[in-house]
Amino acid sequence: MDLSQGTPMVAIPGPSILPDAVRAALGRAMPDIYGGGLVDLAFGLLDRLPDIARTSGRAFIVASNGHGAWQMAIANTIAPGESVLALESGRFAVFWGAAAELAGANVEILPGDFQNPVDPATLEARLRADTDKSIKAILVSHVDTSSSVRNDLPALRSAIDAARHPALLMVDCIASLGCDRYEMDEWGVDLTVGASQKGLMCPPGLGFVWAGERALAAMDPDRPRVSYLDWSKRLDPQMFYEIFAGTPPVAHLHALEAALGLIDEEGGLEAVWARHQAHADAVRAAVAAWASPGGLSLNITSPAHRSNAVTTVQTGDIDANELRRRCAEQAGLTLGIGMVINPNHTFRVGHMGWHNPPMVLGTLATIEAALSSMGAPMASSGIAAAAASIGEALNRE
Helix, strand or coil: CCCCCCCCEEECCCCCCCCHHHHHHHCCCCCCCCCCHHHHHHHHHHHHHHHHCCCCCEEEEEECCHHHHHHHHHHHHCCCCCEEEEECCCCHHHHHHHHHHHCCCEEEEECCCCCCCCCHHHHHHHHHHCCCCCEEEEEEECEECCCCEECCHHHHHHHHHHCCCCCEEEEECCCCCCCCCCCCCCCCCCEEEEECCCCCCCCCCEEEEEECHHHHHCCCCCCCCCHHHCHHHHHCCCCCHHHHCCCCCHHHHHHHHHHHHHHHHHCCHHHHHHHHHHHHHHHHHHHHHHCCCCCCEECCCCHHHECCCEEEEECCCCCHHHHHHHHHHHHCEEEEECCCCCHHHEEEEECCCCCCHHHHHHHHHHHHHHHHHCCCCCCCCHHHHHHHHHHHHHHCC
16 A cells, blocks of 8 residues: 655655755855855855864865865875775775776775774784885775764874874865764864765755864875865955855855754854764664564674664565665655665665654554565564653753
8 A cells, every 4th residue: 555645754864855944945045156145155154163163273165066075185295106995894985996006196095894993003004014105095984875884083093193204194074064973173083074975964065164273284286186175275265256266156155054053053063963862772672673684684793883873674584675765655655775784684774864763663663564564574663662762862961
């Protein structure tokens, strides 16, 4: 039976649901792009953005998706022929490494797996073996949306320092900003890459780069540069146009202003992180309750390294594609496709950005209903476990 009439629910790991305030901001009329309020808005956002990454470094906005932000980071810090180490814990640091390779870098992948974080000891050993210090930069995802792992960045920073290696620590936070705690300066990160469409609750179209002093110093003004991605004019813009290397992404800037306002209204990042923790705990409680031989299980083995933005679920003998089909076509719920190990037997639940207990519990209830309709093995009710988890969160001050 088709029960999907009504407003559909999308629970993929980005693009995330747009708040009404953001949707309204996107519909504003186009302003004068040469002066007035838009100029003040743009400079105000540049001043505000460092707080989002918890850094005193410089923020740059590029009209692109996250891959464009990857490219901006590469173009300004890594010269053709220089060496880069990409840390595998899913797909996205490896994809970032592939982008650096296309730009002429020599890229090495530090092998990992799709169920555990990057091992700091393995990183330290590789850096100690680099006796001539040829590795210019280390690329890693804070949260990899394919595996849902959250890497231990302070531990990786400690490994780099223990090896006494000068490589830049460059972190992809596209999935984690606004969801998982992130402390760029405190954790010793040199460069951070982000994007608008996940925890920051905006449509795809804005990429962000936050650069600390060491990353800024890596820019060589004498080598050929990509005009659109070049930091040099954006660092000290003489004209408003130079902030964006051309026409500004007007609607997205208004949307970002609205989204940051919602973060302020909630009580700041600490409150936002706590909300994401509560909802992620509920999802994980549900999967743990469902877990049974041949059935569902959490992909990431260590509880300390499970992201609060997305949960990857292995389905054992259950056909994940059929589960997703029933949820979408018969119940109006879209789940994320599997991207790890065996994609036909994994799915992902996004719990990032603008969401609340009715949305989280409704998503989980629909999954449980679909599993029941398939005769899938379930040890106990995930909904009961998730509701109890949310109840505990409601009792916290």
